Amino acid sequence: MVLILFILCLFVVLSDCQQNPTISFITKERIVNIGDTIDLSCSVQYARDYPVIWAKINRDNPVNHLFISKGSSLSIPDNRYSIRHDDASSTYTLQISKIQEIDAGHYQCQVVIGTSSRVTADVNVYVRIPPVISDNSTRSVITSAGASISLQCYSFGYPQPSISWRRENNDLLPTGGALYRGNILIIHNITKNDRGTYYCIADNNVGKGARRNVGVEVEFPPSVTIDRPRYEQALQYDADLHCHIESFPTPSIIWLKDGYELKDSQHHHISIFSTSHEFTDSVLRVKRIEKRHYGEYVCKAINKLGTDQKVIQLRESVNPMCPPSCGIGYAGFIGAASHPYITNFNIMCLLLISLLVSYKLSTQHM
Secondary structure, rough: HHHHHHHHHHHHHHHOOOOOEEEEEEOOEEEEOOOOOOOEEEEEOOOOOOOOEEEEEEEHHHHEEEEEOOOOOOOOOOOEEEEEOOOOOOOEEEEEOOOHHHHHHHEEEEEEEEEOOOEEEEEEEEEEEEEEEOOOOOOEEEEEOOOOOEEEEEEEEOOEEEEEEEEHHHHHOOOHHHHHHHEEEOOOOHHHHEEEEEEEEOOOOOOOOEEEEEEEEEEEEEEHHHOOOOEEEOOOOOOHHHHEEEEEEEEEEEEEEEEEEEEOOOEEEEEEEEEOOOEEEEEEEEEEHHHHHHHEEEEEEEOOEEEEEEEEEEOOOOOOOOOOOOOOOOOEEEOOOOOOOOOOHHHHHHHHHHHHHHHHHHHHHH
């Protein structure tokens, strides 16, 4: 009887010794935020005489695996890592604090049986990362009216961000609507009305998202407009003729009279100034008008895509027109309109002032 019991005990011991190490539990996939602390647990059986290792696996380059711990000791000098061993459950817990973007990856619990034999179990760690728009996204576009363009936007982060497009001030997109979803926004048969700022917006519900401004410039021929087709002014007074041009690129602007280009001179002065990126104003001042200055003037704008012009008539008037002839001139003093005569209205004002002064003086002597 004793012999039978001895044989049974020996069988149990031998069978236990022949059990291969196994991993009975590994933490499931983790998704965490930057700054979090996580625990990765690995429970083993029949591994008392074998080393248990935690490693971060580099799938692209196996030579660069990061071995973090062996048994209950750390293998790297980083105080963000710690290892705990619970002998009762034979569990090895790797703790990573102050999670960073670089901590995302593939972690592996290993029981080393021999030089080329290991028992392993894996767990993936994903770190939520706010969107970042890639450098290969479109930054700006310069095109011509009638062409087709492609605005491209790419982003990375975790989870993978979604991409949408909007226009400045929520203007309607050329594709219709105020919002377009997708990485690539294609605009066919583009017009000058499609120019402006487009927003590529990347969002994955982590942080505030990311946005890139994409400037779209559309080159188009000049379009000339005028305030009025006819101006009137009296002899020896000045007249200002106004002309407005919408164009990109910026045009050359000339004024013509009787087919001849006008230049700054004793009787003409040309002003040109930009009011915005694609808008330019020009004013032709005809100074101290003589009979020969009446007639048709042409405001003409030219760029590489075309030309446009408008005709403005300057006619004689009996009375001076204000503006620009709104100044006062008398006895050699020249006013804003550069004319040597004083108007009837101004004479009446001066007479009224003289009468008031005289009345004031007479009442003081009484």
